[in-house]
Amino acid sequence: MEEFVYIQHDVLPSLFQGLWISVLLIIPSASLGLAIGIVMGALRVFASRPVAMLANIYVAIFRGIPLVVQLFIWYFGLPYFGIYFSPFLSSVVAFSLCSGAYHSEYIRGALLSIKKGQMLAAEALGFTKLEMLRSIILPQALRRALPGSGNEIIYLIKYSSLAYMVTCIELTGKGKILASQSFKYTEIFLIVGVFYLVLVSLAGLLLRHMENRLSLPGFEFHRA
Amino acid sequence: MEAFMARSENDSVLRVENIRKSFGDKEILKGLSLSVKKGEVKVIIGPSGGGKSTLLQCINFLVIPDEGEVWLEGEKINHGKKRELYAYRQQVGMIFQDFNLFDHLDALENVQIALVRVKKMDKAKARERASAELRRVGLAEHASQYPAELSGGQKQRVSIARALAMDPKVMLLDEPTSALDPELIGEVHAVIKDLVANGMTMLMATHQIGFASVLADEIIFMEDGTIVEQGPPTKILLDAECARTKEFCAKITHISGDS
Numbered sequence: 044m045e046e047f048v049y050i051q052h053d054v055l056p057s058l059f060q061g062l063w064i065s066v067l068l069i070i071p072s073a074s075l076g077l078a079i080g081i082v083m084g085a086l087r088v089f090a091s092r093p094v095a096m097l098a099n100i101y102v103a104i105f106r107g108i109p110l111v112v113q114l115f116i117w118y119f120g121l122p123y124f125g126i127y128f129s130p131f132l133s134s135v136v137a138f139s140l141c142s143g144a145y146h147s148e149y150i151r152g153a154l155l156s157i158k159k160g161q162m163l164a165a166e167a168l169g170f171t172k173l174e175m176l177r178s179i180i181l182p183q184a185l186r187r188a189l190p191g192s193g194n195e196i197i198y199l200i201k202y203s204s205l206a207y208m209v210t211c212i213e214l215t216g217k218g219k220i221l222a223s224q225s226f227k228y229t230e231i232f233l234i235v236g237v238f239y240l241v242l243v244s245l246a247g248l249l250l251r252h253m254e255n256r257l258s259l260p261g262f263e264f265h266r267a
Numbered sequence: 268m269e270a271f272m273a274r275s276e277n278d279s280v281l282r283v284e285n286i287r288k289s290f291g292d293k294e295i296l297k298g299l300s301l302s303v304k305k306g307e308v309k310v311i312i313g314p315s316g317g318g319k320s321t322l323l324q325c326i327n328f329l330v331i332p333d334e335g336e337v338w339l340e341g342e343k344i345n346h347g348k349k350r351e352l353y354a355y356r357q358q359v360g361m362i363f364q365d366f367n368l369f370d371h372l373d374a375l376e377n378v379q380i381a382l383v384r385v386k387k388m389d390k391a392k393a394r395e396r397a398s399a400e401l402r403r404v405g406l407a408e409h410a411s412q413y414p415a416e417l418s419g420g421q422k423q424r425v426s427i428a429r430a431l432a433m434d435p436k437v438m439l440l441d442e443p444t445s446a447l448d449p450e451l452i453g454e455v456h457a458v459i460k461d462l463v464a465n466g467m468t469m470l471m472a473t474h475q476i477g478f479a480s481v482l483a484d485e486i487i488f489m490e491d492g493t494i495v496e497q498g499p500p501t502k503i504l505l506d507a508e509c510a511r512t513k514e515f516c517a518k519i520t521h522i523s524g525d526s
Contacts, residue, residue: 164367168381169357183371261415
């Protein structure tokens, strides 16, 4: 009974606070990450060779270095150069850049799958490259990238838990503090796990809903 | 006399001079020249791989020629200048063998989008214009269907409407019926005939020789990247000078025997 009261009065309010911080981390990181991914993916496919090369290097670096290490660099490393990011900002920057690198790969794949003929048709109508990308290619490519990019967003929800490593106390951080005070590791992290599961499920539903809404005649999936 | 010469030069809507294009070692176009006058229909025939498509794509610089010049209404096109290139392409309608409709847009939006995004036309106006063009090709009731829901013939008619909406000065048609089932060819031919009747200037590559002979002011026989022979349909089809032209025409007429 005492345990139940502790959980109800101390654990849950604290975890909800953490959950709120997590959401505040996830939403800008997911949006920024996707935006970076679109730009980088498009550059890798359509930009001139040197620019595409730079975008490739970006992906190689941010996909190749463990996220925790990237977080530490933003938070502990930059001060050496006189640049100070708050724990929250370091986390958002690290998550966005890492997520962008992964998104760019899904977007690149989707861009490559658009038939060349449609680009010829757009060019023949007098579209500029950028206008063609914006109104012909991306609307189709993003639809195709959605399952992969959605997966990346779900992944981001979970790796946002790394933010507590740079003292941005979100859901996992709160859980860790509570657990080390009360030694109720099992109970508290079970609850934390359920919170993440709910977040991920909601995101999954939302993404599935978007996929259905954006599906096009002739491209929908028919279950056999 | 000189003034007269200049006038007749300017008479051609489209003039192409000495176009050369190689892909690697293979020379696809070996210095081709031709011109199309206002309201004139020229049809290019010739075996596949002879460079017909490449020529048409070079004319609006979807493929950049290695050498040669393109003139529209007496103005030389400088394709290196992007603004000039984009402005030029708006005036040259292009129809592709495999339609190349935009898969994510319905028929109406396919016709409308370039008006809005390229011509910067107001959306409502563009919509009106797009509906009018769809009506013109007989697809008013299919306006809200997506490419995947249309037949090949309907798709090609949408693509013709899409090109027409831009008010092109000349149209390039690259085998517009080659990807169609035989029973769908007629509806596309009817639309093209209608355009010709309304005075559209055209350069068309096709294998439909019967159709070509009815429409064309001149037939151009092209093989191995050069123009072998050109002249009025009756001459090319029935009384060609070059043996190779004769042979090709005999074969293709025999096979298709279309109208």
